[in-house]
Amino acid sequence: MTDSDASRLPPELARLRASIDNIDAALIHLLAERFKCTQQVGALKAERGMPPADPGREAQQIARLRALADEAGLDPQFAEKFLNFIVAEVIHHHEAIAAGDPPAPRTGT
Numbered sequence: 001m002t003d004s005d006a007s008r009l010p011p012e013l014a015r016l017r018a019s020i021d022n023i024d025a026a027l028i029h030l031l032a033e034r035f036k037c038t039q040q041v042g043a044l045k046a047e048r049g050m051p052p053a054d055p056g057r058e059a060q061q062i063a064r065l066r067a068l069a070d071e072a073g074l075d076p077q078f079a080e081k082f083l084n085f086i087v088a089e090v091i092h093h094h095e096a097i098a099a100g101d102p103p104a105p106r107t108g109t
């Protein structure tokens with residue numbers, strides 16, 4: 001059985017899914033903006049010969065986001081895992097930029 005036919009859904013479930021879709025869209029836009037910033041950071045670091053990763057900065061971010069998550073009712077361990085997942089991708093980009101092989105710029109629509 002599938003419940004993908006929206007017209008058959010209980011209205012409360014349809015309403016909640018509409019909000020989830022809006023939140024997911026916001027997350028994608030926020031991530032796109034974050035990666036635009038981190039690409040510029042990667043270029044600045046490469047120009048100055050700085051290492052791609054900054055573990056001290058990451059430790060500060062983790063502490064801050066764990067506290068924010070706790071206040072917001074989100075599992076701090078999940079917040080840390082989520083940040084680490086994003087930062088690992090950023091560092092991968094920074095390594096590529098430093099090696100002269102940056103990720104292809106994405107123009108958006």
Ligand SMILES: C=C(O[C@@H]1C=C(C(=O)O)C=C[C@H]1O)C(=O)O
Pocket residue numbers: 038041052053054055057058061086087090091
């Ligand atoms: C963006 C930076 O580079 C790396 C990525 C980070 C991030 O995505 O927040 C944080 C620290 C660095 O390991 C930075 O140094 O600010």
